[in-house]
Amino acid sequence: MTGAPLQLFNSLTRQLETFEPVHPGEARVYSCGPTVYNYPHIGNMRAYVFADVLGRTLSWKGYALTHVVNITDVGHLTDDADAGEDKLEKAAAEKAQSIWDIAKHYTEAYWADVKALNIREPAHWSIATDYVPQMIEFAKSIADKHCYELDSGLYFDVSTVADYGRLARAKTEEGESRIEAVEGKRNAADFAIWRKTPPGETRQMEWDSPWGRGAPGWHLECSVMGEALLGFPFDIHTGGIDHREIHHPNEIAQNQARCCTNGLDDPLASGARIWMHNNFLVERSGKMSKSAGEFLRLPLLVEKGYHPLAYRLMCLQAHYRSELEFSWDGLGAALTRLKRMVLAAERFADAEEGGDPRHPRLAPFLDRFDAAMSDDLNTPLALTAFEEALAAKKIDPAARRAAIAEMDSVLGLGLLELTRADLRLRPKNAELDEDDVEDALERRRDAREARDFSRSDAIREELAAKGVEVMDGDPLGWEWKL
Numbered sequence: 001m002t003g004a005p006l007q008l009f010n011s012l013t014r015q016l017e018t019f020e021p022v023h024p025g026e027a028r029v030y031s032c033g034p035t036v037y038n039y040p041h042i043g044n045m046r047a048y049v050f051a052d053v054l055g056r057t058l059s060w061k062g063y064a065l066t067h068v069v070n071i072t073d074v075g076h077l078t079d080d081a082d083a084g085e086d087k088l089e090k091a092a093a094e095k096a097q098s099i100w101d102i103a104k105h106y107t108e109a110y111w112a113d114v115k116a117l118n119i120r121e122p123a124h125w126s127i128a129t130d131y132v133p134q135m136i137e138f139a140k141s142i143a144d145k146h147c148y149e150l151d152s153g154l155y156f157d158v159s160t161v162a163d164y165g166r167l168a169r170a171k172t173e174e175g176e177s178r179i180e181a182v183e184g185k186r187n188a189a190d191f192a193i194w195r196k197t198p199p200g201e202t203r204q205m206e207w208d209s210p211w212g213r214g215a216p217g218w219h220l221e222c223s224v225m226g227e228a229l230l231g232f233p234f235d236i237h238t239g240g241i242d243h244r245e246i247h248h249p250n251e252i253a254q255n256q257a258r259c260c261t262n263g264l265d266d267p268l269a270s271g272a273r274i275w276m277h278n279n280f281l282v283e284r285s286g287k288m289s290k291s292a293g294e295f296l297r298l299p300l301l302v303e304k305g306y307h308p309l310a311y312r313l314m315c316l317q318a319h320y321r322s323e324l325e326f327s328w329d330g331l332g333a334a335l336t337r338l339k340r341m342v343l344a345a346e347r348f349a350d351a352e353e354g355g356d357p358r359h360p361r362l363a364p365f366l367d368r369f370d371a372a373m374s375d376d377l378n379t380p381l382a383l384t385a386f387e388e389a390l391a392a393k394k395i396d397p398a399a400r401r402a403a404i405a406e407m408d409s410v411l412g413l414g415l416l417e418l419t420r421a422d423l424r425l426r427p428k429n430a431e432l433d434e435d436d437v438e439d440a441l442e443r444r445r446d447a448r449e450a451r452d453f454s455r456s457d458a459i460r461e462e463l464a465a466k467g468v469e470v471m472d473g474d475p476l477g478w479e480w481k482l
């Protein structure tokens with residue numbers, strides 16, 4: 001493996017650990033994916049930008065990566081703890097639509113955002129409903145020792161595993177106390193791994209099981225897909241910090257139960273060695289939400305004229321474990337920074353391929369970049385090394401192109417393909433298109449050459465009235481903006 005040893009923060013041990021793969025030369029990663037009952041907001045997408053940067057870093061360091069991202073199309077209740085309704089059943093009932101159509105529609109919307117953000121396709125998008133037989137098999141294997149049946153379903157008894165909930169931080173403050181009581185539960189934190197369809201109710205998604213007709217629990221799904229596609233133990237499990245409190249402790253409890261039944265003698269075997277959690281993207285008003293106020297979806301950013309990769313850059317500007325506050329000004333600043341990078345990269349984007357990235361003038365930038373990324377994915381610091389490599393003077397263009405391509409394989413900004421025109425996105429409400437603007441600017445240049453300043457000013461005002469600001473002497477060389 002190349003470069004500095006990769007240090008990652010493990011939420012389970014609460015410390016930085018050097019990445020040592022379970023299978024030499026490989027990296028197996030599972031990331032909790034979207035629940036496809038609605039469009040993802042940009043906060044959700046921060047979780048996938050983070051998982052993507054982790055995957056790209058592992059690939060760059062030479063590990064053969066197998067990344068799994070699941071699609072939850074059944075079982076996730078409106079409350080992460082054991083209460084509420086199935087998010088998809090609820091959406092389907094409200095919209096009077098087939099649940100399968102709903103899942104398909106929002107999965108496709110999610111994939112469109114993934115693509116726009118240069119998030120690489122994982123090896124598998126595992127769809128929960130494709131794994132129901134394996135879920136039943138997994139549940140059967142742990143049921144005798146670790147579960148009990150109630151009228152409402154099969155419950156996991158958290159007292160049957162060692163040190164339940166060691167991952168969670170908010171155990172006493174919020175965690176357990178907010179778990180709604182279900183009559184007959186042995187411990188407040190016990191959770192359903194199979195939920196029976198209540199008598200007299202019809203569900204669009206249900207399956208037969210030894211515990212009656214019903215649907216799997218959300219936590220069970222991730223345990224099963226992780227094991228099925230990556231094998232226990234695998235290397236890294238990721239998700240947003242909200243998952244650190246309930247979803248992942250429950251997954252870990254099931255994995256412990258499963259590993260013990262399979263003869264793995266470590267009572268704390270948690271399925272994955274390293275558990276990593278990205279912090280939230282927040283709004284000034286609080287947690288980003290799909291219901292309150294303006295629904296911050298990636299397409300809304302694009303409609304307002306921000307390129308999706310400006311949002312990706314905004315994510316990279318913060319460390320993944322820090323909270324990041326969203327603001328339009330912040331996004332605008334990220335867009336300006338991205339434009340500067342594109343201008344710098346233009347100078348050598350056409351250079352020959354195959355240059356030596358370890359050119360003596362570039363190696364120090366690459367080393368700093370590596371040190372930053374190896375220090376628990378310190379992207380804000382890595383970006384500064386990247387920009388200095390972009391800006392350094394008098395370096396062979398082919399070598400520089402190679403070094404930038406290498407760093408960008410980790411950052412995923414697509415800098416060698418992005419053009420000025422790509423970044424001059426047109427807000428949806430703009431009345432002019434790119435050609436109209438260029439045409440007006442041409443006429444204005446002629447007027448100025450002819451020293452006809454009143455005509456030049458008139459064209460400027462005409463453009464301003466249509467939402468285009470002409471920037472004479474723009475330091476970025478962008479002559480106009482919308």
Ligand SMILES: Nc1ncnc2c1ncn2[C@@H]1O[C@H](COP(=O)(O)OP(=O)(O)OP(=O)(O)O)[C@@H](O)[C@H]1O
Nearest residue numbers: 033034035043044046047239240241279280281288
């Ligand atoms: N504001 C946020 N910032 C960063 N990550 C987030 C944010 N909100 C949710 N996540 C993460 O996004 C991923 C997808 O979550 P999921 O599709 O289940 O959405 P959700 O939890 O229903 O979101 P919400 O509760 O906001 O509707 C999870 O890893 C989750 O931890």
Ligand SMILES: [Zn+2]
Nearest residue numbers: 032033222247
């Ligand atoms: Zn999950």
